[in-house]
Amino acid sequence: MTSTDAAPLPVTVADAEMARHVEHRILFIRGEKVLLDRDLARLYGVATGALSQAVRRNATRFPRDFMFQLTEEETAALRLPAATSRLKSQSLISKAGRGGRRHLPYAFTEQGVARLSSVLRVVFVAIRQLMARSEPRRRIGFQADG
Numbered sequence: 001m002t003s004t005d006a007a008p009l010p011v012t013v014a015d016a017e018m019a020r021h022v023e024h025r026i027l028f029i030r031g032e033k034v035l036l037d038r039d040l041a042r043l044y045g046v047a048t049g050a051l052s053q054a055v056r057r058n059a060t061r062f063p064r065d066f067m068f069q070l071t072e073e074e075t076a077a078l079r080l081p082a083a084t085s086r087l088k089s090q091s092l093i094s095k096a097g098r099g100g101r102r103h104l105p106y107a108f109t110e111q112g113v114a115r116l117s118s119v120l121r122v123v124f125v126a127i128r129q130l131m132a133r134s135e136p137r138r139r140i141g142f143q144a145d146g
Contacts, residue, residue: 021039021042021043022035022039022043022131022134023134023137024137025039025137026131026134026135026136026137027078027107027136027137027138027139027140028136028138028139028140029070029074029107029140030068030107032107032109033109033110033131033134033136034107034108034109034112035107035108035113035131036105036106036107036108037051037052037055037105037106037107037108038105040108040113040116044116044120046120051116051120052103052106054116054119054120055067055106055116055119058119061115061119062112062115062116065109065111066108066109066111066112066115067106067107067108067109067112067115067116068106068107069103069104069105069106069107070104070105070106070107071104072104074140075104075105077140077141078105078140109131110131110132113131
């Protein structure tokens with residue numbers, strides 16, 4: 001092993017639970033493996049609104065290949081499959097004044113997750129590693145804008 005090779009981190013029960021949580025939430029949107037802001041907020045232990053606010057305050061640190069906001073069509077496609085419960089679909093977007101989400105979700109690529117970690121001053125190297133090697137659970141039929 002050379003000095004540039006990283007030794008594998010020991011896997012704990014908490015790491016294994018986090019890995020399962022992350023792997024089940026990776027999506028394939030616009031040709032990218034992504035995690036949604038709500039799922040990252042849960043992992044980081046912050047409110048989705050606080051995560052979004054941190055991103056808005058640091059917008060110059062998140063180029064389009066790090067993060068993008070879903071369109072209404074993409075968001076609707078996330079709610080269509082029968083596998084999502086009624087409550088889950090309602091938590092994705094709700095009407096203003098009713099609590100819950102008021103903006104379209106943000107999707108973070110592997111690089112965006114790394115940048116978000118630095119913005120939130122939290123390190124989640126394991127999330128990036130999982131995104132790099134995991135298959136997305138769902139693919140949404142929208143291609144990247146060219």
